[in-house]
Amino acid sequence: MDNNVVVWIVVAIAALLAVALIVFLARRARNERRRLEAERLRAEVDQKAQHVEKRETVAQETEARARAAQAEAEAKAAEAARLQDRARTHRDAVNSKRDELDEQRARADALDPRVNDHGRKTDAVRDSAADPRDGTRAKDATKTTDAPVEHRRP
Secondary structure, eight states: OOHHHHHHHHHHHHHHHHHHHHHHHHHHHHHHHHHHHHHHHHHHHHHHHHHHHHHHHHHHHHHHHHHHHHHHHHHHHHHHHHHHHHHHHHHHHHHHHHHHHHHHHHHHHHHOTTBOTTSEEEOOOOTTOBOTTTSOBOOOTTOEEEEEOOOOOO
């Protein structure tokens, strides 16, 4: 064999080894860059995960406050309904009592000789009654006033 061929074979092997070394080093550098990028992404994910967990805690606390407020609102609504029912009961009792009082007033007016059939009071003459304006006695026992007897609810 020729020396020249041996040299070319050695150069070819050396070139192949150099290419293999370059490919190996390039792959290693690329893998290192990818590993560093993966670590950076994991750190970023961890940081964002902590932020998400904090937000989740805030959301849970807000939901708990919302449930408490809803329960309080329902309790207030129930209390309002109970109070309205109680007020209605009181109002019905008041109206019933007022009706009874109106009936009693009407009976009293029917019995009172000073009240005529139209619900107007008449002036009663008493022996010792004097007109406070001029010091004289009242003159007519059947005189009626213009205003009707007021027995209305306040």
